[in-house]
Amino acid sequence: MSAERRLFFALSLPAKLQKQVIKWRAECFPQDTGRPVAAANLHITLAFLGEISELKAEALIRVAGRIQAQKFSMHLDDIGHWPGSGVVWIGAKRAPNALLQLASVLRSHAARNGCHQSALPFHPHVSLYRNATRPVAIPPATPQWLLEADAFSLYESTYERGRTRYRCLRTWPLADASAL
Ligand code: 3AM
Numbered sequence: 005m006s007a008e009r010r011l012f013f014a015l016s017l018p019a020k021l022q023k024q025v026i027k028w029r030a031e032c033f034p035q036d037t038g039r040p041v042a043a044a045n046l047h048i049t050l051a052f053l054g055e056i057s058e059l060k061a062e063a064l065i066r067v068a069g070r071i072q073a074q075k076f077s078m079h080l081d082d083i084g085h086w087p088g089s090g091v092v093w094i095g096a097k098r099a100p101n102a103l104l105q106l107a108s109v110l111r112s113h114a115a116r117n118g119c120h121q122s123a124l125p126f127h128p129h130v131s132l133y134r135n136a137t138r139p140v141a142i143p144p145a146t147p148q149w150l151l152e153a154d155a156f157s158l159y160e161s162t163y164e165r166g167r168t169r170y171r172c173l174r175t176w177p178l179a180d181a182s183a184l
Contacts, residue, residue, distance in 0.1 A: 008055040010161045013068070013110045014047040015103075015153050016172070017130065022046050024149065025094070029132050032143040038090060038136030045170050048103075048128050050156060051110035053119040060117055065158065067113045068176055073156075075178040076102035080130065080149040085140045092136045093129035094146050103128055106156060106178075154178050 022043040157175040
């Protein structure tokens, strides 16, 4: 039997935005807020696949390559804390339709390929802290960053020597609206 890998589809953040976010995070949250997510790991999950076989991963890579989805931009203008999961996040007050459609298509392909999908509504976000289980003072606003999404990717999540690493396995471009 081949080894299973923990995979998910996500949008990455450009390196410049990653740096801006972690600088702002350090300035705006106390040090004991939780476990900060490493700059390189900042992302927006589109569909979590779980631990899956190589066969399933190949099937999902094939369908992902056939998806025709539009480029979009989104303002990261929202901040929140989910005490249950211990996540402090930034997101969008109004998620673009193109993002919701892309996540929905990926999630339904994932479900059809046997990857359990959460029944919770999709709430696009960038996790900033994990293990934030105590009340958190949320800053009044983000600097209203603009994320220009022109591709989505498949990532592998590994845990080595106490660190979570996300390795990008494949990236697919999003199309100009006029091209669809
Ligand atoms: O950064 P976020 O939190 O959006 O929370 C996990 C992370 O997304 C999520 O997948 C991303 C990469 O690890 N994740 C982990 N386990 C999950 C599960 N069982 C999950 N999402 C849904 N169901």
